[in-house]
Amino acid sequence: MSVHLPACTPAAAHPVKTERHDTDAMTHHTNTGLRHVHTYREHAHGLFVARRFDRHPRIRHWQAQLLPALGVQLCRYDFHQAREHDFYIDIATISQQPDNAAVWEVRDHYLDVIVHEGATAELVDADELQAAQAAGFISEDEARRAYAAADAVLRGLRLARYHVSDWLEAEGVRVEWLAPEAARQAQSAGVVS
Template identity: 65%
Template sequence: MFLAGADPVRYRMGEAEPVKTERHDVQARQHHTNTGVRPVRTYREHPHGLLVARDFVAHPRIRHWQAHLLPRLGVVVCRYDFHGSREHDYYIDVATITRAGDLWTVRDHYLDLLVHEGLTAEIVDTDELLAAHAAGYIGTPELHHAVATAHRVLAGLARARYSVEGWLGAEGVRVEWLPVTEYATA
């Protein structure tokens, strides 16, 4: 059985990636990713989570990035400033987000939602989730939780007519986005 967005050929080939775990060290103003440590210009804690804003240095497609880590919803809601034309308005990562003091940890659950504000949203990377599960990188309970979260978010977005602000408001969450000039250094 394959879920929407899955690439059956890739899944059968067993191309699996280990779970991506990122850390945000608010005190040190550092974003630890699987490709290195990046300086963060802005961290702002709010009642629903943490706002992160930083440059993407030497990235071929992306200039700047903002994200809200929302532990209760199990998502990271991202906005990108692209070098070229906009590819999507929001990118939502399904994840488990934990906090220990000034250290926030994001365990990615592979599934993502691309949101074209006011138009549509789609779940992507189902093939990655299935391949990771087959390889043992993610257990069955976590797989089920990821699928349930992605579909809950997609249903909420549909009810809000694909408005991220409307969906978050229905969940009792209000976030603010920074103007790029407030966090961009390049």
């Protein structure tokens, strides 16, 4: 089975976004700056992270599971207004620094999967990957691996009837999220746990 790309308008090419999580310093280094993280938890399948989104027009809070074996960063956003989606999946290479296991690196491969729990999932940003590959920001081999990872995610979600927990269970992956009340307390207090 292969990924069927939707028709899309050409995107402007931009370099691969690489982010770092320093679990000792409790910081998330993004392309827009350094952010404080209130919760990091390493687990058998990767790393859980949660932080507030200060002064963001749409997003209040973010939780993510970095899952290296699946090649994904699985995100849940808490929106100021109506929920836009249930999960946002970044196709990525995730690794720990060889000389410092406290630092996790996420190399985003442009492709994303948006999940509406129990209903559907859609692949987005294929135009960004195509533009980046044409500009030489990502190799043909890396792009091929990104498409294969996206294909596996979409196939798994379809088999799980678009229930993320069922998809993860079929992959042998168990994760935990912050309960809504704990997330709300973290949003207001910024408590480190």
